[in-house]
Amino acid sequence: MLDHEPSSQELVSDFINEHVLNHSPNGHTWNLPFLHVSALDWLRYDWVMLGVAIVVTVALAALAARRHRPTPTGISNAFEAFVVFVRDSIAIANLGEEEGQRMTSYFCSLFLFILTLNILGLVPFCSSATGNVGVTCAMALMFLILAVGMAIVRRGVLGFLSSFVPHGAPLVLMPILVPIEVISLLIRAIALMVRLFANMLAGHIVILAMLGLVVMFGYLTFLPVIAVAVALVLFEVFVAIFQAYIFTLLSAIFIGLMLNTEH
Amino acid sequence: MNPIELSHIPFAAIGAGLSAIGAGIGIGLLWAFGLQSMARQPELLPKIQVSMFIGAALVEGVALFALVICFLQR
Numbered sequence: 001m002l003d004h005e006p007s008s009q010e011l012v013s014d015f016i017n018e019h020v021l022n023h024s025p026n027g028h029t030w031n032l033p034f035l036h037v038s039a040l041d042w043l044r045y046d047w048v049m050l051g052v053a054i055v056v057t058v059a060l061a062a063l064a065a066r067r068h069r070p071t072p073t074g075i076s077n078a079f080e081a082f083v084v085f086v087r088d089s090i091a092i093a094n095l096g097e098e099e100g101q102r103m104t105s106y107f108c109s110l111f112l113f114i115l116t117l118n119i120l121g122l123v124p125f126c127s128s129a130t131g132n133v134g135v136t137c138a139m140a141l142m143f144l145i146l147a148v149g150m151a152i153v154r155r156g157v158l159g160f161l162s163s164f165v166p167h168g169a170p171l172v173l174m175p176i177l178v179p180i181e182v183i184s185l186l187i188r189a190i191a192l193m194v195r196l197f198a199n200m201l202a203g204h205i206v207i208l209a210m211l212g213l214v215v216m217f218g219y220l221t222f223l224p225v226i227a228v229a230v231a232l233v234l235f236e237v238f239v240a241i242f243q244a245y246i247f248t249l250l251s252a253i254f255i256g257l258m259l260n261t262e263h
Numbered sequence: 264m265n266p267i268e269l270s271h272i273p274f275a276a277i278g279a280g281l282s283a284i285g286a287g288i289g290i291g292l293l294w295a296f297g298l299q300s301m302a303r304q305p306e307l308l309p310k311i312q313v314s315m316f317i318g319a320a321l322v323e324g325v326a327l328f329a330l331v332i333c334f335l336q337r
Contacts, residue, residue: 089313191321191324191328194324194327194328194331195320195323195324195327197331198327198328198330198331199323199327201334202327202330242316242320243320246316246317246320249317250317250320253317
């Protein structure tokens with residue numbers, strides 16, 4: 001491809017681009033580590049990671065439900081603490097008593113799904129499917145459909161449309177305020193999508209750029225670069241858990257805002 | 264200046280750095296006021312902490328919008 005000896009900067013940027021492309025639709029196909037089974041050549045990284053996340057989430061819930069004793073122990077105990085946390089601080093706090101009770105299973109599965117996808121990005125031979133903007137776009141679309149659907153079911157179509165009209169504002173300003181309210185709903189969904197995607201992608205790129213400094217500046221920069229890269233990976237673990245929590249919490253808050261009958 | 268001479272300046276990286284200034288100021292102000300209010304009323308600590316984290320995520324979301332646009336330029 002290049003017609004001259006590639007400079008170290010080009011090597012590093014090619015390396016980063018190649019790793020980033022794993023997240024995109026034209027990315028590499030996935031195959032078993034250290035083997036190559038040609039029957040698996042049609043698999044892509046995102047699909048494999050999504051399948052693994054689905055299997056892990058369902059298996060975790062099934063395992064916790066099966067060993068159910070009157071006083072839960074072990075994995076049932078931990079899972080129950082997690083579900084109680086999601087129900088009390090995310091679902092019921094934002095959606096009210098009965099809606100919160102019904103929607104808590106959705107928020108639990110969303111949290112575990114995004115958490116698994118984020119953490120898989122830090123495991124060797126895997127990538128994070130949430131670093132692909134299509135995956136996060138699908139999740140934001142799910143949130144949008146839920147918000148609009150629940151608002152229509154609870155308040156009727158006219159009630160849903162009237163939620164875009166702020167109460168007590170003069171009629172002259174309506175042509176300005178109503179489009180702003182509609183756009184703010186769409187921007188919330190887009191912000192959810194971009195926040196998760198950019199956090200995951202930027203974390204990976206920063207780690208790879210740090211490692212690229214060794215290529216650019218020689219082997220003596222090895223020790224400090226490796227120390228900083230390890231610290232960044234530990235920070236990425238925190239960011240993975242936190243971004244999953246923020247996605248769930250913000251989608252609960254925004255659905256609660258759409259269901260409000262105060263307007 | 265001849266436009267062709269400007270091609271070596273990394274405008275994408277400059278844009279990303281400028282957006283980080285906004286994120287830094289926003290999160291710094293947020294935590295400053297949050298810590299102050301936590302010191303005044305220690306009994307509200309869990310609620311204030313949760314609100315601070317939500318605010319930090321929103322501010323970082325804005326900074327990451329700018330970062331994504333910088334990715335698109337490269």
